[in-house]
Amino acid sequence: MPGRTESIESMEQLAVAWRAMVLDRDPGADVRDLPGIAVRWADCRFAFWNCVTLTDVDADAALVEHRLGQAAEIMRSKRHPGFLWLFEDLLGDEARAGVRSAAERAGLEYAFPGTGMAGDLLPLPEPSHPDLTFVRVTADEQLRAYADLNSRAYGFPLEDGRDGLLGSALWTSEVHAYLGLRDGDPVTCAATVEADGRLFVVLVATAPEWQRRGYGEAVTRKALYEGARATGLTRATLHATEAGAPVYPRIGFEPNSPVHFYGLKE
Numbered sequence: 371m372p373g374r375t376e377s378i379e380s381m382e383q384l385a386v387a388w389r390a391m392v393l394d395r396d397p398g399a400d401v402r403d404l405p406g407i408a409v410r411w412a413d414c415r416f417a418f419w420n421c422v423t424l425t426d427v428d429a430d431a432a433l434v435e436h437r438l439g440q441a442a443e444i445m446r447s448k449r450h451p452g453f454l455w456l457f458e459d460l461l462g463d464e465a466r467a468g469v470r471s472a473a474e475r476a477g478l479e480y481a482f483p484g485t486g487m488a489g490d491l492l493p494l495p496e497p498s499h500p501d502l503t504f505v506r507v508t509a510d511e512q513l514r515a516y517a518d519l520n521s522r523a524y525g526f527p528l529e530d531g532r533d534g535l536l537g538s539a540l541w542t543s544e545v546h547a548y549l550g551l552r553d554g555d556p557v558t559c560a561a562t563v564e565a566d567g568r569l570f571v572v573l574v575a576t577a578p579e580w581q582r583r584g585y586g587e588a589v590t591r592k593a594l595y596e597g598a599r600a601t602g603l604t605r606a607t608l609h610a611t612e613a614g615a616p617v618y619p620r621i622g623f624e625p626n627s628p629v630h631f632y633g634l635k636e
Contacts, residue, residue, distance in 0.1 A: 374427070376626035377459035379568075380486030381423060383607045384455060385410065387565040387572065388421055394540040395419055400448075406437050413448050416517075416534025417526070418573075420452020427460050431472070434465040438476040445634050446477075454478060454632040455609075457486065469630075477635050484629035485615050488607045491622030492569065492598040497591035499550070499584060502558070504592045507547035510536060515549055515556040516573070523575035524611075545572075546597040550589040558585035562597035562606070569597045571608035587617045594621070 385403070388410035392399045395412040402409040406426040412419040422441045426433060441454050456473075458466055465472075470480060507516055513535050521531030541547055547561035558576040562569045571593065576586045594606055609629055610618055619625070 374459065376488055377457055377486065378427060379488060380607065380609070380627040380629070381425060381457045381460060383565055383568060383570055384408075384421070384423055384609065385425070387563060387570045388419075390540065390563065390565075391572070392419055392421075394538055395534065404440075406433070407441055407444070409444060411444075411448060411452060412534075413450050414533045415450055415527075415530040417450070417452050417530065419534050420448065420450055421455055422452070423455040423457065424460065428462045429460075429465055430462050431465040431468055434461055434469060435472045435475070438469075438473050438478065442476040442478050442634065451633060453481060455484075456630045456632060458628040458630060459626075473632050474635075478632040479635045481631040481633045483612050484631060485610045485612075485625045486607070486627030486629055487610055487615075487618050487623040487625050488568075488605065489621075489623045490605050492594060492604045492606055494591055494595050494598065494621070496595055497588055499588035501552050501583065502550040502585060502588055504548050504550055504589065506596070507545075507549060507559075507561075508542050510542075512549060512556075513538065513541055513547075516541075516547060516559045516561075519549075519556060519559045519577055520573050520575040522577055546593050546600060548589055548592045548596065550585055550592070552580065552585075558589045560586070560590040560593040562593045564597070564601050564603065565607070567603065567605070569594060569601060569603045569606040571606060574608075574614060586614065587620060590617070591621060
């Protein structure tokens with residue numbers, strides 16, 4: 371069924387894209403594909419680079435409970451906190467109904483929701499916004515601005531975002547990362563990267579005081595436009611937070627997979 375196919379695509383896109391991101395941060399990072407679990411854990415301060423996800427399809431309640439216990443154990447063995455990304459539509463019906471309780475029994479607590487999205491939407495017209503000038507991230511100073519926008523938008527300490535991005539050769543070369551400048555100041559950012567034949571959108575953020583002005587949509591369109599121009603790809607994927615979810619259908623993305631984020635209980 372198409373919905374299941376797209377949920378699998380969404381999970382696999384995370385595994386492919388995050389492999390590159392995590393190994394870029396630390397070539398010795400924990401990147402393993404275990405039975406039913408993908409580990410993508412840089413063990414840095416930027417929590418989004420510390421990730422585990424369940425990969426079984428149609429797992430029953432007993433298997434999901436077992437996997438959640440394994441995932442929690444992996445997370446407990448790490449120095450820095452991160453998230454379990456749970457693609458709800460991959461679970462069997464019974465497992466889905468009881469997954470929140472099973473996660474709590476494993477020592478995990480629900481953090482926030484997200485949505486997997488995809489679309490055959492490329493190429494896009496070249497975007498513009500009357501308030502913004504777009505600049506590609508090619509130097510560490512720009513990468514710092516990109517990291518700080520993400521930290522501010524997601525409520526992380528500035529040092530956490532910087533620990534995730536500063537010094538990255540990947541982000542200043544292979545990733546199509548763009549800042550949106552308003553009067554010369556970075557106010558929004560978005561990036562795309564090739565991932566297994568798709569253009570994957572990653573780390574879209576807008577400074578809290580400049581949100582709800584169309585900036586995030588404009589800079590995402592820019593990253594998609596340039597990424598498609600460079601790669602020739604026609605399909606794009608992403609994982610949206612609750613705040614960003616309304617933006618992407620306006621670009622042509624279709625929601626296909628609820629994603630739930632869990633952290634370890636304190």
